[in-house]
Amino acid sequence: DAGVIQSPRHEVTEMGQEVTLRCKPISGHNSLFWYRQTMMRGLELLIYFNNNVPIDDSGMPEDRFSAKMPNASFSTLKIQPSEPRDSAVYFCASSRTGGGGELFFGEGSRLTVL
Amino acid sequence: AQSVAQPEDQVNVAEGNPLTVKCTYSVSGNPYLFWYVQYPNRGLQFLLKYITGDNLVKGSYGFEAEFNKSQTSFHLKKPSALVSDSALYFCAVRDWGGSQGNLIFGKGTKLSVKP
Numbered sequence: 723d724a725g726v727i728q729s730p731r732h733e734v735t736e737m738g739q740e741v742t743l744r745c746k747p748i749s750g751h752n753s754l755f756w757y758r759q760t761m762m763r764g765l766e767l768l769i770y771f772n773n774n775v776p777i778d779d780s781g782m783p784e785d786r787f788s789a790k791m792p793n794a795s796f797s798t799l800k801i802q803p804s805e806p807r808d809s810a811v812y813f814c815a816s817s818r819t820g821g822g823g824e825l826f827f828g829e830g831s832r833l834t835v836l
Numbered sequence: 837a838q839s840v841a842q843p844e845d846q847v848n849v850a851e852g853n854p855l856t857v858k859c860t861y862s863v864s865g866n867p868y869l870f871w872y873v874q875y876p877n878r879g880l881q882f883l884l885k886y887i888t889g890d891n892l893v894k895g896s897y898g899f900e901a902e903f904n905k906s907q908t909s910f911h912l913k914k915p916s917a918l919v920s921d922s923a924l925y926f927c928a929v930r931d932w933g934g935s936q937g938n939l940i941f942g943k944g945t946k947l948s949v950k951p
Contacts, residue, residue, distance in 0.1 A: 726879075753937045765926070765941040772937060813879055817937065822887040824870055825939055827879035 724748075726828035728814050734834045740802040743831045746795055747816030755825060756789055756799050757813040765813075771797065772819060783808075804835045838863045840927045842942035849917045849949050857912040857945045859927030868930035869910040870939060871901055875923045883925075886910060897921070917949045 727746040735741055747754050756768040769779040774791045782789070786805070791797040801808055811832050815825040839862045849855045861867055868887050872880040884895025891903045901912045912925060924946050928939040 755938065764943045767938050767940075770938050778938070815880075819937060822868060822885070823937075824882045824885055825880075826882065827872075829879045830877075832877075 726814055726816050726826055728812075728828035728831050730831055731829060732832045732834075734836065735804055736836050737805055738803045739835075740800065741804045741808075741833060741835075743799040743812050743814075743833070745797045745799070745814030745828060747797070747814070748826055749795070750818070751816035751826070752794065752819050753817045753823075754791060754797050755815040755817075756797070757815065759811045759813060759830070760809075768799070768812075801833075804833075806835045809833055809835050838865075838929050838931050838940050840869075840929045840940060840942040842925075842927055842945045844945050845943075846946045846948065849947070851919050851949055851951050852916050855914050855917040855921070855947065855949070857925050857927075857947060859910045859912065859942060860908050861910060861927075861929050862908065863929055866930075867903075867905075867908075867910075869901075869903065870928040870930075871895065871899070871910075871912050872926045872928060872941075873897075873923050874926065874944070880926060883912070917947075919949050919951055922947055922949045 729744045754771045768781045769789045771791045789799045811830045813830045815827045817823040817825045841860045870885045871883040874880045886903045894900045924944045926944045927942040931938040
């Protein structure tokens with residue numbers, strides 16, 4: 723199994739630009755999560771999908787952030803417009819539905835907004 | 837509300853010595869508990885989990901964790917530390933609140949193993 727695949731691994735952009743992060747979950751997993759990791763705040767859940775439907779987006783910082791999951795094998799996290807405070811590592815994770823299922827993480831997308 | 841606490845920001849151990857990384861939890865439902873490891877510039881890797889059954893759980897890379905219900909703890913242990921174990925370790929608990937599929941993570945403990 724290829725694992726969770728994220729792209730790009732690194733993104734450097736200027737304030738005000740649109741950023742799109744991509745994720746391909748593990749085949750057969752029906753839950754998908756977007757997390758953000760910073761030194762100050764640690765790991766924060768941004769949004770959680772189950773069977774392609776957003777279940778909890780309470781962690782999305784503001785309207786500048788949006789996430790979609792058009793099918794079971796692809797999700798995007800978009801920031802528009804980006805700001806320097808959005809600089810962080812963004813992780814995608816997937817799992818099988820069920821309380822005992824562990825999450826499998828991608829390698830992350832490191833975003834730097836200048 | 838569900839939460840986990842990792843009381844130590846950093847743990848320093850000499851190679852060959854036993855190591856313990858501490859975690860305590862607070863849950864309103866069944867305590868489904870997890871440990872993850874993160875190496876520099878990498879994603880989180882699953883080490884082990886406790887769902888039910890034996891209180892001593894064995895996982896990857898020789899790690900184990902002991903579930904203690906009375907102390908609400910789930911400490912990660914290894915009998916003999918390796919320099920390559922140096923990494924960031926996260927304890928997590930299943931969120932039985934709004935996002936029932938989600939894991940709530942502790943702040944992480946940096947483990948440093950010196951030769």
